[in-house]
Amino acid sequence: MSEQARRSAYFDAATASPLHPAAREALIASLADGWADPSRLYTQARRARGLLDAARGATAEVLGVRPAELTFTASGTAAAHLAVLGGLAGRRRTGRVFVHSAIEHSAVLHAGDDHVSAGGQAVSVPVDRLGRLDEDTWRAAVAADGVALAALIAASHEVGTLQPVTQAAEVCAAHGVPLLVDAAVIAGRTPLPTGWSMLTASARKWGGPPGVGLLAVRTGTRFDPPQSAHWSQPERAAGHGPGAPDLPAIVASAAALRAVWAEAEAEAARQRKLVDRIREQVAATVTDVEVVGDPVDRVPHLVTFSCLYVDGESLLRELDRHGYAVSSGSSCTSSTLEPSHVLVAMGALSHGNVRISLHREVTEEQVDRFLAELPGIVARLREEAGVTGL
Amino acid sequence: MSGATEPHELDCLGQRCPLPVIALARRLPQVAVGEVIRVLADDPAAALDIPAWCRLRGQEFVGSPAEYAFDVRRSS
Numbered sequence: 001m002s003e004q005a006r007r008s009a010y011f012d013a014a015t016a017s018p019l020h021p022a023a024r025e026a027l028i029a030s031l032a033d034g035w036a037d038p039s040r041l042y043t044q045a046r047r048a049r050g051l052l053d054a055a056r057g058a059t060a061e062v063l064g065v066r067p068a069e070l071t072f073t074a075s076g077t078a079a080a081h082l083a084v085l086g087g088l089a090g091r092r093r094t095g096r097v098f099v100h101s102a103i104e105h106s107a108v109l110h111a112g113d114d115h116v117s118a119g120g121q122a123v124s125v126p127v128d129r130l131g132r133l134d135e136d137t138w139r140a141a142v143a144a145d146g147v148a149l150a151a152l153i154a155a156s157h158e159v160g161t162l163q164p165v166t167q168a169a170e171v172c173a174a175h176g177v178p179l180l181v182d183a184a185v186i187a188g189r190t191p192l193p194t195g196w197s198m199l200t201a202s203a204r205k206w207g208g209p210p211g212v213g214l215l216a217v218r219t220g221t222r223f224d225p226p227q228s229a230h231w232s233q234p235e236r237a238a239g240h241g242p243g244a245p246d247l248p249a250i251v252a253s254a255a256a257l258r259a260v261w262a263e264a265e266a267e268a269a270r271q272r273k274l275v276d277r278i279r280e281q282v283a284a285t286v287t288d289v290e291v292v293g294d295p296v297d298r299v300p301h302l303v304t305f306s307c308l309y310v311d312g313e314s315l316l317r318e319l320d321r322h323g324y325a326v327s328s329g330s331s332c333t334s335s336t337l338e339p340s341h342v343l344v345a346m347g348a349l350s351h352g353n354v355r356i357s358l359h360r361e362v363t364e365e366q367v368d369r370f371l372a373e374l375p376g377i378v379a380r381l382r383e384e385a386g387v388t389g390l
Numbered sequence: 391m392s393g394a395t396e397p398h399e400l401d402c403l404g405q406r407c408p409l410p411v412i413a414l415a416r417r418l419p420q421v422a423v424g425e426v427i428r429v430l431a432d433d434p435a436a437a438l439d440i441p442a443w444c445r446l447r448g449q450e451f452v453g454s455p456a457e458y459a460f461d462v463r464r465s466s
Binding site for chain 1: 406407408411412415416433434438439441442443445446
């Protein structure tokens with residue numbers, strides 16, 4: 001492998017995927033017209049509006065929603081906040097309870113905290129050791145009085161176990177409770193689940209640029225977004241959040257989505273094999289390691305494991321030094337110094353934690369090189385810390 | 391030495407993860423099978439990692455009798 005290929009072993013697609021070539025092309029091409037405000041009435045604005053409409057249409061088509069149901073937001077986080085707070089406010093007369101899984105993205109949990117601070121209630125539904133929703137508890141929580149909204153992530157971006165969204169949606173439908181699905185991990189990679197009322201995603205996860213989130217709200221869903229006073233009707237109708245949209249980024253996101261979706265099935269199969277190999281090899285060659293999450297019922301591109309007695313920050317730095325960019329749920333790598341709430345919910349070992357998430361540019365060679373080097377890197381760190389043979 | 395009902399104490403207060411687990415792994419072989427070590431640890435990861443270590447190592451996590459205290463029984 002060339003030194004350059006080794007240096008660019010980027011394994012953190014679940015944070016952000018490298019910009020797709022189609023996105024780069026569309027981004028540059030749309031700079032010519034994308035600067036104008038699409039809500040004005042002159043020629044330049046109409047051109048900009050044309051770009052926005054085309055991007056909305058293309059995105060809606062891939063996601064299987066109607067263009068009118070789709071809004072571009074400033075990030076996946078912004079989409080999640082909007083969905084949670086708007087969904088709860090839209091049903092405030094029915095109740096003030098927000099039911100969610102314990103492994104939602106922190107953006108969803110933070111919006112839930114805001115709801116609780118404002119006098120609402122939140123009910124967290126646990127997951128099992130593999131990170132899968134406890135369906136019995138979910139059923140009871142959704143059936144309770146006063147539930148305004150339920151949220152279930154399609155799969156946690158930290159562990160990758162697929163959630164029983166279809167079953168959870170059936171429970172919600174039986175009780176007339178709208179379901180929010182955070183689909184950031186799977187959008188553009190695998191078919192979306194059905195039965196949801198609101199869905200969010202983030203373009204940088206599929207190879208679009210940062211700064212573009214998606215919110216889909218099914219027609220008929222009660223939705224009363226918090227910024228409604230500052231979010232004009234024309235903006236809402238055009239399908240973007242409050243303020244001027246970043247049109248070149250939106251156009252690029254749509255182009256990337258269309259491109260990745262065209263190759264999604266083949267890529268998912270290729271990445272699934274690589275992840276299978278990582279799961280098997282890591283467990284076989286690294287001593288005292290726990291590979292977490294469901295080995296079969298999972299997203300194709302993501303794998304997480306924890307190495308006993310190794311501190312996550314040292315491991316990340318050492319891997320980076322060897323040319324591997326990975327993420328971690330260990331507390332020492334988080335800004336709050338708390339372990340990942342997802343690992344906590346699963347009862348998984350949290351230190352020495354590594355998350356690997358693949359994308360279309362990751363090669364088999366990079367993965368094999370990583371698998372060859374990892375056991376030595378972990379062993380050296382343990383040796384340095386004097387924890388061998390424990 | 392502590393008696394049968396008095397657990398051995400392992401003070402890891404102020405230590406960051408994974409140090410409390412490492413200290414436990416070093417200390418446990420030094421107590422008799424059936425005896426309990428009480429790990430004192432205030433790192434936020436300890437509440438997760440000590441039970442997880444017990445699971446991986448086939449030792450018994452007895453419980454957390456108080457905040458920042460975790461009892462582990464040597465079972466093998």
